[in-house]
Amino acid sequence: MELQALRSATRTMLDDVVEPYLWPDADIDRRLNNAVREACIRARLLKDDAVSNPKLCSIAVAANQATVTLDPSIMVVRSGITLGGCHKLWCVQAASMDRMDPNWDNGEQSARTTEFLIMDLAQKTLRLHPVPDSAITIRLRVWRVPTEAEEMEGDTDEPVIALPDPEDL
Numbered sequence: 001m002e003l004q005a006l007r008s009a010t011r012t013m014l015d016d017v018v019e020p021y022l023w024p025d026a027d028i029d030r031r032l033n034n035a036v037r038e039a040c041i042r043a044r045l046l047k048d049d050a051v052s053n054p055k056l057c058s059i060a061v062a063a064n065q066a067t068v069t070l071d072p073s074i075m076v077v078r079s080g081i082t083l084g085g086c087h088k089l090w091c092v093q094a095a096s097m098d099r100m101d102p103n104w105d106n107g108e109q110s111a112r113t114t115e116f117l118i119m120d121l122a123q124k125t126l127r128l129h130p131v132p133d134s135a136i137t138i139r140l141r142v143w144r145v146p147t148e149a150e151e152m153e154g155d156t157d158e159p160v161i162a163l164p165d166p167e168d169l
Contacts, residue, residue: 001167004155006032009167033151035169036159040145041075045161050139056147057140058083059126061114066131070124073144077119077126083137091117097129104129114138 001009007028016022040046050057056071070077080089097104097118104116105127114136118127128138150160163169 001158002155003029003032003152003157006152006159006167006169029152032159032169033146036152036161037145039161039163039169040143044075044143046144046146047078047141048144049141056144057142059138059140061128061132061136061138063134064131066128068126068128068138070119070126071144071147072124073147074124074140074142075145076143077117078141078143080117080138080140082114083139085136087115089114089117089138091119094118094120101129 007025010028010032011017011021011023014023048057056073059068059070061068077091079091081087082089092100094105097116112130112133114128114130114132116129117138118129119125120127146160151157152159159169
């Protein structure tokens with residue numbers, strides 16, 4: 001369903017069908033885009049990986065680089081692998097790393113082959129452990145929200161997610 005039709009359905013639900021409208025189009029559009037974002041957060045509707053979205057999910061990491069910044073649209077990193085690598089990078093929480101390796105974040109570990117990814121949701125960063133001893137490219141599988149480019153702006157734009165009944169937004 002296109003934005004224009006979603007906006008019209010919203011106006012009907014709000015009993016705001018006579019001009020001048022109580023709700024400007026920009027307010028309704030913003031709330032519809034927020035609804036799409038919220039649906040993605042609650043139901044994890046957008047999944048991407050390095051094949052479907054290499055710009056978002058393929059990250060170059062320099063030798064001895066411990067942290068990478070993630071795109072703001074990424075909610076959760078599901079898993080990762082190094083390009084050309086044969087082992088999975090395990091996504092773990094900091095508390096789990098504390099149990100497995102109490103000294104993991106003291107800055108003293110020597111650089112070697114990365115095995116773990118520790119995501120900081122607040123900072124939108126990914127910590128690599130151990131720190132890689134050479135440049136690598138990590139390929140991620142993620143859950144995400146729509147990017148700014150995917151938001152509905154024009155009357156013919158459609159939500160980036162498929163819904164059984166788009167009027168439920």
